[in-house]
Amino acid sequence: MQSDPAKYEAEMPSLLWGLDPVFSAFARLYIKDIKEMNESKQVPVDDGTGVINCICWKNPREAEWPLSGLDTSCSSDLAEQMKKLQEEVLQKTKLEIGDVVRVRGHIRIYREQREIQASTYYKVDDPMCEVQISRMLELPCLYREVYDKPFKMPEEAPSAPGGLNLRSSIDVLSEKVKDFLLENRIQTFYQQELETVDNLVSLASQPVSRTDSQLVDSKSDPSSKQIHRAFKEAIKVLQEKGLVFQKSSSPKDVYHVTDQDKELHNVTLGVVKADCRKSRHAEKGCHFLHILCCVRQSYSPYLSEMVMHHVLNLLERNSDIVSTMEGYYMAF
Incomplete structure (x- = not known):
C-alpha cells in the first residue's frame, strides 16, 4: 500500500466521516481503484496484496426448502407455488463460471488479502450485455459527479450574540419533529x-x-406566530427530504409520515411486482420515473420524487425489492 505522509495529512478526521453522505452508501468502484485504495492512517488495518477475492459462504441446506415440512392440510396449489419459488431461488443463486453476478458487500482484510465480503448477490441474465454496458456508462458519471469531488464541510453562517442561527435552529427542530413522529409511530x-x-x-x-432589516417588533410578532412559523419551516424541511407529505395541494391538509404510510408502501410494491411480470421489465426491472408515474395515478398526484425515493429505499432495506441498476428496481 502507498504510505505517502502528505496524503494522510489531508485526510478527513475520522470523527467527521459520517457527515459525508458517500460514507454510508454503497460505492460503485472499479476493481482497479479498490486495489489502489489508500487505507486510513487513523484506523489502521493490515495491508493487502492487491488480490480481490469475492467470497460468499452459503450452506447448501439453506438453499433447499423441503416441502415435506408443510402441513398436510395445505392445498396442492400452495405446494406447487412453493416448489416454483424454490426452483426460482435455486436458479438465481446457482452460479457457474462465466456467469455475470451483481454483488453488494464490504471490503475487509483476511489473511493479509483484501477481499470483498458479499452481503447480497444474485445472477444477472444479460445475454445482450445490456446491464454491463449500462454499468460502464454509469460509472464514469458517478466518478465525475461524486467520487472525484472532495468532500467539503458545510459552512455555517455566523450567529449573532444571544441567539441561534435561523437555519440551524430550524434544522434542529425538524430533527426533533422527525424523532417524535417515528418514536410515537404517528401516521x-x-x-x-x-x-x-x-x-x-x-x-x-x-x-x-436575524439581520437588522429582518428585526420585527415583539408586539407585532408575538411568540405564538414565531412558534407557528418555526414549525411550518421545520415541516417544510421534512417534506424536502421526503419524510412527510400531503396527498393534496391544500396547505391545511393532513400530513402523512412516509415511514408509517403502509398504504403507500403496498401501492408502490404492487406497482413494481405487477410491472416486473411484463416482458419489457422482466430483465432489468422498472425505472424510477415509471414507478412514480404509476403511484401518482393510483395514490396521489402530488407525491414528490423525494418521497418516492424514500419509499423505494425502505422497500429495498426490507428486501422487498432490489435495485438492478441506477434508477431501476425489481421485486423479489
Whole structure:
C-alpha cells in the first residue's frame, strides 16, 4: 500500500466521516481503484496484496426448502407455488463460471488479502450485455459527479450574540419533529398538533438571530406566530427530504409520515411486482420515473420524487425489492 505522509495529512478526521453522505452508501468502484485504495492512517488495518477475492459462504441446506415440512392440510396449489419459488431461488443463486453476478458487500482484510465480503448477490441474465454496458456508462458519471469531488464541510453562517442561527435552529427542530413522529409511530398529523408538544414548542420558541432589516417588533410578532412559523419551516424541511407529505395541494391538509404510510408502501410494491411480470421489465426491472408515474395515478398526484425515493429505499432495506441498476428496481 502507498504510505505517502502528505496524503494522510489531508485526510478527513475520522470523527467527521459520517457527515459525508458517500460514507454510508454503497460505492460503485472499479476493481482497479479498490486495489489502489489508500487505507486510513487513523484506523489502521493490515495491508493487502492487491488480490480481490469475492467470497460468499452459503450452506447448501439453506438453499433447499423441503416441502415435506408443510402441513398436510395445505392445498396442492400452495405446494406447487412453493416448489416454483424454490426452483426460482435455486436458479438465481446457482452460479457457474462465466456467469455475470451483481454483488453488494464490504471490503475487509483476511489473511493479509483484501477481499470483498458479499452481503447480497444474485445472477444477472444479460445475454445482450445490456446491464454491463449500462454499468460502464454509469460509472464514469458517478466518478465525475461524486467520487472525484472532495468532500467539503458545510459552512455555517455566523450567529449573532444571544441567539441561534435561523437555519440551524430550524434544522434542529425538524430533527426533533422527525424523532417524535417515528418514536410515537404517528401516521398522520396536523401542524397544530405538533404545537401542543411541550419539548418541541420549547425549541420552536427559542430566539433566533436575524439581520437588522429582518428585526420585527415583539408586539407585532408575538411568540405564538414565531412558534407557528418555526414549525411550518421545520415541516417544510421534512417534506424536502421526503419524510412527510400531503396527498393534496391544500396547505391545511393532513400530513402523512412516509415511514408509517403502509398504504403507500403496498401501492408502490404492487406497482413494481405487477410491472416486473411484463416482458419489457422482466430483465432489468422498472425505472424510477415509471414507478412514480404509476403511484401518482393510483395514490396521489402530488407525491414528490423525494418521497418516492424514500419509499423505494425502505422497500429495498426490507428486501422487498432490489435495485438492478441506477434508477431501476425489481421485486423479489
